[in-house]
Amino acid sequence: MRLCCKSGVEAMLSRCKIMGNESPVHTQRKSDHLRISLEEDVSFRRLTTGLERYRFIHQALPEINRGEINLSTILLGRELKAPLIISSMTGGTEAAEQINMNLARAAQVHGVGMGVGSQRAAIEDPQWAYTYQVRRVAPDILLLANLGAVQLNHGYGLDECRRAVEMIEADGLILHLNPLQEALQDGGDVNFAGLLARIEDVCRYLPVPVIVKEVGWGISEEVARKLAGAGVAAIDVAGAGGTSWSQVEMHRTNDELTRQIAADFADWGIPTAESICLARRGAPQTTLIASGGIYTGIEVAKAMALGADAVALATPFLRLATISAEAVGHKIHEIAEELRTAMFCIGAADLDALQGTPFLKPVDEVLSQ
Numbered sequence: 001m002r003l004c005c006k007s008g009v010e011a012m013l014s015r016c017k018i019m020g021n022e023s024p025v026h027t028q029r030k031s032d033h034l035r036i037s038l039e040e041d042v043s044f045r046r047l048t049t050g051l052e053r054y055r056f057i058h059q060a061l062p063e064i065n066r067g068e069i070n071l072s073t074i075l076l077g078r079e080l081k082a083p084l085i086i087s088s089m090t091g092g093t094e095a096a097e098q099i100n101m102n103l104a105r106a107a108q109v110h111g112v113g114m115g116v117g118s119q120r121a122a123i124e125d126p127q128w129a130y131t132y133q134v135r136r137v138a139p140d141i142l143l144l145a146n147l148g149a150v151q152l153n154h155g156y157g158l159d160e161c162r163r164a165v166e167m168i169e170a171d172g173l174i175l176h177l178n179p180l181q182e183a184l185q186d187g188g189d190v191n192f193a194g195l196l197a198r199i200e201d202v203c204r205y206l207p208v209p210v211i212v213k214e215v216g217w218g219i220s221e222e223v224a225r226k227l228a229g230a231g232v233a234a235i236d237v238a239g240a241g242g243t244s245w246s247q248v249e250m251h252r253t254n255d256e257l258t259r260q261i262a263a264d265f266a267d268w269g270i271p272t273a274e275s276i277c278l279a280r281r282g283a284p285q286t287t288l289i290a291s292g293g294i295y296t297g298i299e300v301a302k303a304m305a306l307g308a309d310a311v312a313l314a315t316p317f318l319r320l321a322t323i324s325a326e327a328v329g330h331k332i333h334e335i336a337e338e339l340r341t342a343m344f345c346i347g348a349a350d351l352d353a354l355q356g357t358p359f360l361k362p363v364d365e366v367l368s369q
Contacts, residue, residue, distance in 0.1 A: 031093045032252050038319060042247040045266045049241030049293040050273030051302045055366050057359040062347035069340050070350040075287070075310050076172050076209045076233060078142035081111030082336040083304065083351060086328075087236075087291050087314035088146045088174060088213075091132040092121030103317060104134035104141065105325035110332045113142035115174055115312070119164045120148060123156075135169040144211060145170035149177050150189045152198035161206050172209040172233065175199060180217055184249040184262045200230035209233030216245050216292055218270025224282030234287035236312060237279050240269025242293030243315060273306060280307035297338025304351065305360040 071082040086103050090096040100116060107114040114134070122128040135143065145164040147156065152175075165173050182188035203210045212227050213236030219227075227235055250262035270278065272292035280288055290308035293315075294300060300311045316335070320327040348354040 031095070034090050034093060034095060034099075038322070040247075040251045042243050042245075042251070044241055044244045044247075044269075044293075047240050047267040047269065047271060049239060049299070050271035051241075051294070051299050053363050054273065054302050054306070054360055055363050056298075056301070056305075056342065056346050056357075057361060057366070058345055059347045059359065062344055064344065064347055064349045066340065066344040068349065069343050071336060071340060071343075073310065073351050075113060075142060076211075078113070078171055079111075080113055080142060080310070082332075082339065083310040084300070084332065084335065085113035085115060085142070085144075085289065085291075085310055085312040086317055086332075087238075087312035088115035088117050088144070088176070089314050089318055091117040091119060092128045093131065097131040099318070099321040100132060100134050101137060102321040102323075102325040102328055104138035104143075106317075106328035106332055107141045108138040109325075109329050110336070111141075112332060113144065113310070113312075114138070115144035116146050116168060118146050118148055118176065119167060120151060122167060123147070123160055123163060129167050132168050142172075143168060143170050144172045144174050146174040146176060148189070149175035149195060149199060149212065150179075150182060150192055152202070153191050153193070153195055154189055157198075158202060158205050161202050165206070165208055170208065172211055173202075173206060174211045174213055174236070175202065176213050176215055178215040178245070180265060180268060181215060181245045181249060184246055184253070184258060184265070186253065186255065186258070196226055196230055199227070199232070203231035203233075211236060211289070213289070213291070214238035216240060216243055217268060218272070218275035218292065219279045220270060220275070221278040221282035224279035224286070228283035228286045232286065234289055234309075235279055235283055236289040236291055237270075237272065237275040237308075238312075239272030239275035239290070239292035240267075241272050242291075244269075272303070276303060276306045276308055297335045297340070298342050300335060300339045301342035301354060302360060304354050305357050307355070309355075 073083045116132045147164050182190050210232050211234040212232045218239040219237045246262045246265040253259050276290050287309050289310050290303035291312035295316050303311050317328050346359040
């Protein structure tokens with residue numbers, strides 16, 4: 001299995017490199033991001049998700065039947081068999097097509113949601129649309145389109161948002177926020193002035209739900225409150241502690257000053273656990289998705305007990321998606337079963353009970369008792 005995994009990754013990296021410098025700037029950037037994410041260490045140096053600072057209090061007498069635990073939920077109008085979303089990762093390069101297809105096939109089999117990577121490459125060059133179009137293999141999943149929110153300040157509007165949704169027959173649109181990443185990119189789009197009002201316009205007129213997410217540095221209480229007021233259907237906190245996009249950009253740049261600045265921001269951001277709590281406080285009635293460095297079913301359970309309605313994961317699936325849909329599906333099943341077992345061991349028969357559990361405590365509090 002290890003050799004197969006290596007072979008799959010090497011083949012995918014080879015396809016990224018073949019594209020070389022002939023690709024347009026957005027497509028080349030996508031190719032670079034995919035290659036670096038698979039090839040380099042892009043984790044935070046010291047900052048963690050903060051989930052390790054919480055512990056479930058084991059209940060030796062759970063008084064429920066594990067076989068009857070219900071993981072299903074309704075998210076943005078679609079039923080999920082488990083509260084999991086394959087987070088937005090890629091698209092816009094040749095190598096991305098097979099990754100997205102494998103992710104989508106696995107999502108269809110296991111009844112979880114999926115987001116695609118930023119569709120800007122295909123909006124500006126429609127030849128890349130096929131790399132995002134997975135509906136034919138996943139007709140029933142919650143599928144989310146994706147554009148950078150800052151593009152609303154650079155000529156994009158309702159028309160481009162509709163095109164992104166229609167391109168992949170999506171159930172909703174993610175507008176992602178990435179100010180630090182843009183600041184570290186050569187020629188990055190750094191004009192975020194007045195962006196909230198433009199997001200509000202999209203929420204008002206787009207015929208599908210709008211989800212706003214960070215890309216890995218977290219959503220604060222203040223930003224969550226503003227987004228809820230703007231009418232977003234859901235917020236994905238994408239907290240710090242998983243992939244550090246400053247590290248990705250550090251590996252990508254050839255400019256020594258940018259490389260040093262990016263390195264210095266390797267531990268920037270709001271840890272995922274903190275961001276969940278802050279965003280829930282700022283937007284108590286808004287659907288909340290947790291992501292950012294979450295790898296296991298136990299961490300999924302912790303995120304939901306802290307206040308999330310669903311959990312999105314990327315890194316656990318990316319490398320497996322270079323192998324097969326079955327490999328991705330096996331990991332989805334593993335995470336869901338681990339979540340089920342965690343719920344069993346705290347006596348939570350469904351997701352409502354998990355979200356309301358009194359048995360998740362800060363480690364310091366547990367140790368002081």
